[in-house]
Amino acid sequence: xxxxxxxxxxxxxxxxxxxxxxxxxxxxxxxxxxxxxxxxxxxxxxxxxxxxxxxxxxxxxxxxxxxxxxxxxxxxxxxxxxxxxxxxxxxxxxxxxxxxxxxxxxxxxxxxxxxxxxxxxxxxxxxxxxxxxxxxxxxxxxxxxxxxxxxxxxxxxxxxxxxxxxxxxxxxxxxxxxxxxxxxxxxxxxxxxxxxxxxxxxxxxxxxxxxxxxxxxxxxxxxxxxxxxxxxxxxxxxxxxxxxxxxxxxxxxxxxxxxxxxxxxxxxxxxxxxxxxxxxxxxxxxxxxxxxxxxxxxxxxxxxxxxxxxxxxxxxxxxxxxxxxxxxxxxxxxxxxxxxxxxxxxxxxxxxxxxxxxxxxxxxxxxxxxxxxxxxxxxxxxxxxxxxxxxxxxxxxxxxxxxxxxxxxxxxxxxxxxxxxxxxxxxxxxxxxxxxxxxxxxxxxxxxxxxxxxxxxxxxxxxxxxxxxxxxxxxxxxxxxxxxxxxxxxxxxxxxxxxxxxxxxxxxxxxxxxxxxxxxxxxxxxxxxxxxxxxxxxxxxxxxxxxxxxxxxxxxxxxxxxxxxxxxxxxxxxxxxxxxxxxxxxxxxxxxxxxxxxxxxxxxxxxxxxxxxxxxxxxxxxxxxxxxxxxxxxxxxxxxxxxxxxxxxxxxxxxxxxxxxxxxxxxxxxxxxxxxxxxxxxxxxxxxxxxxxxxxxxxxxxxxxxxxxxxxxxxxxxxxxxxxxxxxxxxxxxxxxxxxxxxxxxxxxxxxxxxxxxxxxxxxxxxxxxxxxxxxxxxxxxxxxxxxxxxxxxxxxxxxxxx
Amino acid sequence: xxxxxxxxxxxxxxxxxxxxxxxxxxxxxxxxxxxxxxxxxxxxxxxxxxxxxxxxxxxxxxxxxxxxxxxxxxxxxxxxxxxxxxxxxxxxxxxxxxxxxxxxxxxxxxxxxxxxxxxxxxxxxxxxxxxxxxxxxxxxxxxxxxxxxxxxxxxxxxxx
Numbered sequence: 001x002x003x004x005x006x007x008x009x010x011x012x013x014x015x016x017x018x019x020x021x022x023x024x025x026x027x028x029x030x031x032x033x034x035x036x037x038x039x040x041x042x043x044x045x046x047x048x049x050x051x052x053x054x055x056x057x058x059x060x061x062x063x064x065x066x067x068x069x070x071x072x073x074x075x076x077x078x079x080x081x082x083x084x085x086x087x088x089x090x091x092x093x094x095x096x097x098x099x100x101x102x103x104x105x106x107x108x109x110x111x112x113x114x115x116x117x118x119x120x121x122x123x124x125x126x127x128x129x130x131x132x133x134x135x136x137x138x139x140x141x142x143x144x145x146x147x148x149x150x151x152x153x154x155x156x157x158x159x160x161x162x163x164x165x166x167x168x169x170x171x172x173x174x175x176x177x178x179x180x181x182x183x184x185x186x187x188x189x190x191x192x193x194x195x196x197x198x199x200x201x202x203x204x205x206x207x208x209x210x211x212x213x214x215x216x217x218x219x220x221x222x223x224x225x226x227x228x229x230x231x232x233x234x235x236x237x238x239x240x241x242x243x244x245x246x247x248x249x250x251x252x253x254x255x256x257x258x259x260x261x262x263x264x265x266x267x268x269x270x271x272x273x274x275x276x277x278x279x280x281x282x283x284x285x286x287x288x289x290x291x292x293x294x295x296x297x298x299x300x301x302x303x304x305x306x307x308x309x310x311x312x313x314x315x316x317x318x319x320x321x322x323x324x325x326x327x328x329x330x331x332x333x334x335x336x337x338x339x340x341x342x343x344x345x346x347x348x349x350x351x352x353x354x355x356x357x358x359x360x361x362x363x364x365x366x367x368x369x370x371x372x373x374x375x376x377x378x379x380x381x382x383x384x385x386x387x388x389x390x391x392x393x394x395x396x397x398x399x400x401x402x403x404x405x406x407x408x409x410x411x412x413x414x415x416x417x418x419x420x421x422x423x424x425x426x427x428x429x430x431x432x433x434x435x436x437x438x439x440x441x442x443x444x445x446x447x448x449x450x451x452x453x454x455x456x457x458x459x460x461x462x463x464x465x466x467x468x469x470x471x472x473x474x475x476x477x478x479x480x481x482x483x484x485x486x487x488x489x490x491x492x493x494x495x496x497x498x499x500x501x502x503x504x505x506x507x508x509x510x511x512x513x514x515x516x517x518x519x520x521x522x523x524x525x526x527x528x529x530x531x532x533x534x535x536x537x538x539x540x541x542x543x544x545x546x547x548x549x550x551x552x553x554x555x556x557x558x559x560x561x562x563x564x565x566x567x568x569x570x571x572x573x574x575x576x577x578x579x580x581x582x583x584x585x586x587x588x589x590x591x592x593x594x595x596x597x598x599x600x601x602x603x604x605x606x607x608x609x610x611x612x613x614x615x616x617x618x619x620x621x622x623x624x625x626x627x628x629x630x631x632x633x634x635x636x637x638x639x640x641x642x643x644x645x646x647x648x649x650x651x652x653x654x655x656x657x658x659x660x661x662x663x664x665x666x667x668x669x670x671x672x673x674x675x676x677x678x679x680x681x682x683x684x685x686x687x688x689x690x691x692x693x694x695x696x697x698x699x700x701x702x703x704x705x706x707x708x709x710x711x712x713x714x715x716x717x718x719x720x721x722x723x724x725x726x727x728x729x730x731x732x733x734x735x736x737x738x739x740x741x742x743x744x745x746x747x748x749x750x751x752x753x754x755x756x757x758x759x760x761x762x763x764x765x766x767x768x769x770x771x772x773x774x775x776x777x778x779x780x781x782x783x784x785x786x787x788x789x790x791x792x793x794x795x796x797x798x799x800x801x802x803x
Numbered sequence: 804x805x806x807x808x809x810x811x812x813x814x815x816x817x818x819x820x821x822x823x824x825x826x827x828x829x830x831x832x833x834x835x836x837x838x839x840x841x842x843x844x845x846x847x848x849x850x851x852x853x854x855x856x857x858x859x860x861x862x863x864x865x866x867x868x869x870x871x872x873x874x875x876x877x878x879x880x881x882x883x884x885x886x887x888x889x890x891x892x893x894x895x896x897x898x899x900x901x902x903x904x905x906x907x908x909x910x911x912x913x914x915x916x917x918x919x920x921x922x923x924x925x926x927x928x929x930x931x932x933x934x935x936x937x938x939x940x941x942x943x944x945x946x947x948x949x950x951x952x953x954x955x956x957x958x959x960x961x962x963x
Contacts, residue, residue: 252874253906280810357809365810369817376821384829385873395841396832397873406824459883465831538945722920724941743942750948 002066004054004143011047012138014040015102015131022124026117037123038109044130045102052099055092055142059085064159067149068092068142074162075583076576076690081170087178088169091142096179098133100186105130108190112216118201118209125193125333132329136322154597161583164690167717167725173238180234181258184227185300188265188293190220195290196333199341210275210286217289218272218783225265226773232262233766241728247534247756249527251400256378257302261295263375267368268292274364284368287338294330301327302382358429363421370414377406401458404531405471408457411524412482416440418517419485426496439485447478454532479528486521490514505779505786512775519768526762535755537561544696545570545747555701562703563738563753569697569711570744579688581606581679585649588626591667599656604686605630605669606649606679609642620659620668621648627666631658632676640673650676651685692716694744698729700753702738707731712742712751734760841902843871843878844886846895848902852911855901859932865960867898867953868928870921872905877943878925885949894953898929929956931963 018040021033055068059082064070072085072092087093105126114120147157168174194213202208210217235255236248249255268288275285301323356362381398389395419439424432450456450473458472494514498507537560547553548570555566585604586594607623607630619632619640630650632640642648652671659665677683695713699706708731717723729740737759743750778786833842839854840847848869849855859866871878885891903912905924915921919928919936927940929952937959940952 247876250874250876362809362813366813369813373817373821373824377824380821380825380828384825385832388829388832394834396829396834398832399873399879400876402828402832406828465827467827468831540948723922726942752943752945 002143002145004051004058004066005138005141007047007051007054008134008137008141008143011044011051011102012131012134014043014047015127015134018044019124019127019131022114022120022127026120026124029117034114034120037114038106041102041106041109041123041127044127044134045099045106048095048099048102048130048134051143052086052095055095056083056086059083062162064162065146066142067144067146070146070149070159070162072162072165074164074690075580076688077165077170080172080175081165084169084175085165087182088165089142091137091140093178093182094133094136094140095142097182097185098130098137100182101126101133101189102130104186104189108216118197118206118212121197121200122190122193122209122213125196126189129189129193129326132326140322160585161688164717164719167715167720167723168242170725171238171242173234173241177231177234177238180227181231184224184231185293185296187220187224187227188261188296191217191224191289192293192330192334194220195286195288196337198286199290199337203337203341203345208286210289214272214275215783218269218780219777219785221265221269221272221289221292222773222777225262225269226770226777228258228262228265229766229770229773232258233770241730242725248530248762251381251403253302253382254299256382256403257299260375260378260382261292261299263371263378264288264295265292267371267375270364270371271368274361274368280361283338283342287335287342290334290338292334294327294334297323297327297330358424360421360425363417363424366417367414367421370410370417374407374410374414377403377410381406401468401472405458405468408474408528409471412443412479415479415482415486415521415524416443418521419482419489422486422489422493422517426493435485435489439481442481443478446481447474449477450475457528457532476528476532479525483521483525487518490517490521503781505781505784508775508779509781509784512772512779515768515772515775517772519765519770519772522761522765523769526758526765530756530758530762533757535561536752537563538750538752539565541565541567541749541751543747544744544749548697558751558753561753561755563755564701564704565740565751565753566699566701567696567749568699568709569695570747570749571695573693573695574689575691575693575715576688581647581649581682581686584682584686584688585651588623588628591628591654591669592626596656598654601654602651603654603669604649604651606647609644609646609648612642612644620662620665622664623648627664629659629662629665629668630676631655631668631670632673633670634673640676642676647679648676649679649682649686651683652676690717690719692718693727695727696742696744696749698740698742698749698751700729700731700738700740707733708738708740712740713744714742732760841904843869843902844882845892846886846900848900850902850904852901852903852915855899856932856934859899862899863932864897864899865937865956866930866932867895867900867956868915868919868930869900869902870905870916870919870924870926870928871902872924875924880943881925881949885944885946888946888950891946891950891953894950894957897957898953927952929953929960931960 018037021037021040025031025034055066058066058069059073060079062069062073062075062082068089068091069085072088073082077085085092087096105123108126109123112119114123146159147153147155150157194209194217198208198210198213235258239250239255240248268285268291271281271285271288275281381403385396385398416436416439420432420436423435427435453459455475455477456473457476458468460469460472464472491514494510497510501507501510537558539556539558541547541556544567547567553566553568555564557564585606588605588607591598591603591605605623605628607626607628609621609623610625611622613620617633619642621630621632621642622628623630630648630652632650634640650669650671652669652675654667654669656667658668658670675683675685682688693713693715695711697709697711699709701707708729710729712727712729714724714726717725726741729742731738736755736757739754739756741752741754776784778784839849839851841850842848849858855866903915903921905912905916905921918934919926919930919939921928925943929937929939931937937956938952940949944952
């Protein structure tokens, strides 16, 4: 039992106790033990956070007595990426998720208290999930001792170096992308619990809790939307610089899988806004709220279970099963329960206002549907190839083209809808209808105007299906009118609503709403244009290694582009640069410490030669003036050239009492000449090279102006299956990014230069989206985190209606 | 009171649209593979590892193994550039083509993938029928250099 395992075990007990007390108290209406619940939740959260801290500590100090640490880091890795190792595998990721969820539960318990029956149910469900995660950790612990991994190595065995970290994770964005993702996931636990509790309460005839918890729900959903958006953005920025994964977005199964909960969450936020307890969305809003967590678990199961293999499936070992159980549970509670209620029990909806076609409620409903349809395109693209191959045995292809061409018209429709809603809200039906007609016509016309083939959404051939031919040959210009429509109407609405409004928070919230929608419109435009208008050209500098040494290196024009490139540096390197022999070999002292336990085992040793006995068939040398000697035995009398004072390293078989006639020797490490060498140039078996890199220093010119300089090349991770990672040179420009990929080999540099337009505008649009949501989260007069002044009455002050 | 409210009607229309998209897209999706081949650009690649090795041995040709996935954008570039280029297609005739979908997960595929260190797509390896490596092309190569690689593989093969 390791310290970490004990932490997990105690956290499991505390979590289980809290869950049991909460459900007991809910079912029996017995509050006897409830006082213990908050401390128990506190204990669970505290212990999980301590466990996470302890695991991080083990990574930082490279404590290889922990098998998980040994598996996910190595001595040469700098501290930042040692921390990244914490969530490089499944166990660490689940620990991260569990700890965050527990903190969320604790936060809710402390802020809201545990009064009221339904509160106990909500907390019971949340703690149930925390406890489940903790149980997963108990079964599949990130604190498994290394002796369990290598039982044959005996007690107390600690490897000298780890196996290393997945090279794709050695990236600054990867250091923060996973925690941000798991914070978003953890925050979604509360809305899930509230949604489920609402249906339980409704079905049991207690009247439901959603109306009363609407403030909480809104806040949790908004904050998790903020984190989930940030997580996707960080992931995209990562894949942008990791070559081979196709830039910002490539519809990789994992990217698609995380887009689904994001779209759904976006739709849910709009549905929750539409919620009125007795009439509209009385069922749909809570149902959608309850569903989001199941989608998140679905995304994680795809990422981690190996159902779909992709760059994200870092490991697939067993944890998939536990996630599938969780998926089944969350889907039953979050989707099945509301659906069943809707089918069997839902009372007739009041039809008072819904007879008018044009109302804000109906428009919002359309928005929910539209975003839902976008989600459907993604879910379907992920699922139908699997379904199809099960049913027909034939494999069909789903490429980016499917997602792009189906999502595009829906996204355009959603943009037009946003524009119309914003316009209608302040200008009324007549004027709004006219501008909708104008912009729709402009969109259709723009779709027909393609100045060149680059402007069309896709290459089409005559044997494509009709839909793909139509949408594929539409011009990307068609995204401009709807986006302009959104920007104009959103800004117009903000100008109508914001100035003169008495409430400061209301003004700030409206500004936030405007930023979010303008940000979204700009994002769609920049995505479409940067995807279509990326230009690529290439160049081979055959004599790069020589050119790099020249004082005045030649500048090569890149054919078919406005770029020119100069090679200023060329180098091959190995990491770690200055390997420490202690990473791979034992000192004489350590051999003595391990004693008889390593008799007749192969061990690496190092030391300074203090005495040399050259015999006819063997050379025996003393290490560090100790009782440990190195015996070099060649098969055909080869000898090895060592003299006193040399620092040597060797790998050989440890033999205790091997030369009884030699008084000053306890053990001899018997090695072949090929396995002995100086520390500065160790034998092959002890070579510590992790990374073989080649890199070229480049200066890039555009239209004769120097725009960027830096290094590009590739690194090969020799101990990780020879996996190759590219280091690219990216120049971030106002109008376009310049993206240089270099294959550096044998003195030659093969360059691919991409000009990717509008990346800075895209980054700005995402920034706007996030900032807008921060405004809404903080300043919403009804549910914002910053109280409005003068303070408005809030409904959520723990008014209990049941019992 | 009428039964169908605007919201219900909209919802029903949406569901119908979703069904329509589902049905249409499933029926028009390009066939990637049938029982024995996958198709990339204008080329057809064998998918059965053993069969490909056998054919290579019988015809005394080198094997070209292509590791790909559906979501790899550089594979799309290969499809639209190299695999439709007549000079490349000519050269490909000298090889027995074997395509491995890295997402497929079959034991034969993962064995090959491990043997040739194919970690992420696209990756090409030209090997002798016995599996010895002639050349490797990691990542995307422009059509000219792709053709040059194939020439190199062929001369390596002929030297043996």
